[in-house]
Amino acid sequence: MVLYYCQLTLHDNVFFATREMGILYETEQYLHNWALSYAFFGDTYIPLSYANLGQYIQKPGYLDPKFEQNLLYLNPQGIYVFPGFPQRYFYQINTFKAAQVNYYGRSKKFGEKGASRNYPINYGRAKELGVGSEYSTYIYSKKEIDLPRWIRLGKWMAKVKVDSHQIPDSAIALRSGTYACHHPLNPLDLPESQEILLYNRIVMPPVSLIAQAQLSGEYCELKGDDWDRFRRDFPELKAEVCLPVGVAYGAREIANVS
Amino acid sequence: MTQLNALKNEFANDFPRLASGHYVHFILLRHSQSFPVFQTDGVLNTARTQAGINTTDTISRLVLFKRKQTTPERLAGRELLRSVSLISGDPDAENYCQYNGEKSCKQCPDCIIYGFAIGDSGSERSKVYSDSAFSLSSYEQSHRSFIFNGPSEAGTMSEGGQMRNAINELDHVLPEVTFPTVETLRDPTYEGFLYVLGNLLRTRRYGAQETRTGTMRNYPIAILLTDGEIFSNLYFTQALYDELKGDLNAPIADLKTVANTVVNRLLEDEPIRISHKLMGNDLEQFLDEVSEIYKDEEQLTEMLANLYEQTETYCNHYGAKSSKRSGKSGKK
Numbered sequence: 001m002v003l004y005y006c007q008l009t010l011h012d013n014v015f016f017a018t019r020e021m022g023i024l025y026e027t028e029q030y031l032h033n034w035a036l037s038y039a040f041f042g043d044t045y046i047p048l049s050y051a052n053l054g055q056y057i058q059k060p061g062y063l064d065p066k067f068e069q070n071l072l073y074l075n076p077q078g079i080y081v082f083p084g085f086p087q088r089y090f091y092q093i094n095t096f097k098a099a100q101v102n103y104y105g106r107s108k109k110f111g112e113k114g115a116s117r118n119y120p121i122n123y124g125r126a127k128e129l130g131v132g133s134e135y136s137t138y139i140y141s142k143k144e145i146d147l148p149r150w151i152r153l154g155k156w157m158a159k160v161k162v163d164s165h166q167i168p169d170s171a172i173a174l175r176s177g178t179y180a181c182h183h184p185l186n187p188l189d190l191p192e193s194q195e196i197l198l199y200n201r202i203v204m205p206p207v208s209l210i211a212q213a214q215l216s217g218e219y220c221e222l223k224g225d226d227w228d229r230f231r232r233d234f235p236e237l238k239a240e241v242c243l244p245v246g247v248a249y250g251a252r253e254i255a256n257v258s
Numbered sequence: 259m260t261q262l263n264a265l266k267n268e269f270a271n272d273f274p275r276l277a278s279g280h281y282v283h284f285i286l287l288r289h290s291q292s293f294p295v296f297q298t299d300g301v302l303n304t305a306r307t308q309a310g311i312n313t314t315d316t317i318s319r320l321v322l323f324k325r326k327q328t329t330p331e332r333l334a335g336r337e338l339l340r341s342v343s344l345i346s347g348d349p350d351a352e353n354y355c356q357y358n359g360e361k362s363c364k365q366c367p368d369c370i371i372y373g374f375a376i377g378d379s380g381s382e383r384s385k386v387y388s389d390s391a392f393s394l395s396s397y398e399q400s401h402r403s404f405i406f407n408g409p410s411e412a413g414t415m416s417e418g419g420q421m422r423n424a425i426n427e428l429d430h431v432l433p434e435v436t437f438p439t440v441e442t443l444r445d446p447t448y449e450g451f452l453y454v455l456g457n458l459l460r461t462r463r464y465g466a467q468e469t470r471t472g473t474m475r476n477y478p479i480a481i482l483l484t485d486g487e488i489f490s491n492l493y494f495t496q497a498l499y500d501e502l503k504g505d506l507n508a509p510i511a512d513l514k515t516v517a518n519t520v521v522n523r524l525l526e527d528e529p530i531r532i533s534h535k536l537m538g539n540d541l542e543q544f545l546d547e548v549s550e551i552y553k554d555e556e557q558l559t560e561m562l563a564n565l566y567e568q569t570e571t572y573c574n575h576y577g578a579k580s581s582k583r584s585g586k587s588g589k590k
Contacts (some may be wrong), residue, residue: 011490012390048277051577053380095298131305149529150487156324159389159490
């Protein structure tokens with residue numbers, strides 16, 4: 001098993017409609033691990049079709065094997081991307097508006113004449129994660145893989161710079177018991193054998209994440225001299241980091257179904 | 259047509275259903291030539307960024323959002339398609355295509371290459387990726403506030419003793435402000451590639467008030483065919499900033515030379531394969547050849563007709579008019 005530590009730097013504003021309040025759309029400060037998984041492996045392990053048609057377009061199919069672009073492709077490779085933790089982040093609010101072919105289209109407000117739908121048809125305000133924000137995450141893989149240096153993330157497909165570093169095996173120890181994981185986790189991807197004791201909830205679609213969690217189960221402990229040597233270049237890393245083992249896309253969900 | 263012919267075989271003959279690792283990167287210097295306005299909230303868009311990669315001071319930069327780049331380019335392309343009657347602006351016509359609306363034709367080159375989204379009726383991912391562009395020089399040095407007015411026919415602001423109120427003040431971007439940019443195109447055919455390149459070369463105005471001001475010119479620095487993504491606009495801008503060592507108002511000819519050096523250096527660091535690289539004299543020659551196509555009605559019509567056939571075929575096989583709806587793989 002290989003474990004990578006990745007630093008992500010936004011080179012453009014990243015936007016997800018985590019919360020929609022009228023015409024204000026807000027992005028959560030954490031990056032969802034499923035979004036990151038598509039960004040990292042969306043055209044290598046997961047097929048990405050250009051056309052979006054038929055019964056599946058408005059239906060979330062992250063863990064549905066019938067849906068072509070599901071995340072389950074990554075499980076046989078042992079690849080798992082953790083959610084992104086914000087090391088340094090800021091917001092920018094921007095108004096967006098769709099253009100019409102006559103170069104000037106007046107925005108239609110709620111209930112205005114000509115606005116045939118019950119939502120603002122072509123404009124809104126997006127609260128986006130600002131350029132320069134920095135995130136960190138971890139990636140598990142069965143074998144060594146080439147991680148891209150640039151990924152595209154969010155609804156605007158913003159470019160994000162990836163600096164990935166393989167954590168030396170000697171810095172990783174497998175342990176079992178009760179541990180605290182400060183890195184955000186996706187509860188649906190935790191296997192049944194991981195008991196979640198305490199956590200903060202980060203409410204966001206498609207699956208709320210948990211942070212500052214206390215869990216019981218098998219875990220990877222990053223600690224000791226080799227870890228200290230590794231993290232010398234990364235002042236944001238703590239002296240002791242624990243990450244759950246056995247994580248896989250839909251681990252809990254699939255166990256319940258079968 | 260030597261450069262063109264050398265490039266022709268690098269492209270697929272049709273648009274694929276699934277995204278693959280065929281990337282074309284257009285590296286440009288977008289250069290303002292009048293007073294553009296890039297704003298969304300009543301003031302010019304700005305962002306605070308690190309000045310250079312090695313220069314760690316932060317400065318405010320003007321931002322040219324991605325949509326403000328692709329929209330005029332798409333509209334330029336659609337004008338061209340209408341001019342050769344491949345699409346129509348007449349709602350009753352059979353080949354009517356509405357921009358940004360429910361009545362997108364879903365099969366013309368614009369719909370297939372730049373994408374569309376119509377709620378439940380499906381969508382097409384854009385094959386063109388653009389990123390927000392950042393001004394090379396700081397916001398403070400790159401803008402000025404102007405008062406604009408709407409005088410009466412006599413050229414005065416008072417009419418029959420009444421003052422007109424058509425007067426306002428607005429921040430404008432100054433001329434000769436540079437926005438280093440990478441625009442990316444995925445999985446194109448040869449004709450699709452020429453279409454997007456043509457749009458980049460033929461679009462003259464960006465930003466608000468397009469008929470009055472906003473003239474910009476795109477100076478191509480490099481065209482690359484690769485198997486992956488390359489550096490971001492911000493990274494390119496910061497690397498140029500470092501290399502120029504404060505001489506940000508250098509003439510465009512000098513900027514182009516420096517940009518060439520910087521692009522070559524940055525590409526060395528990218529862990530990707532470059533199957534074709536056009537820069538310098540090769541690029542000049544190549545662009546001349548492309549201009550010849552756009553100047554010659556016969557060649558242009560043929561190129562666009564071929565392109566339309568490809569996007570129509572795509573639409574019939576995989577797109578909105580395919581009987582086998584994708585979104586799931588047929589085999590499972």
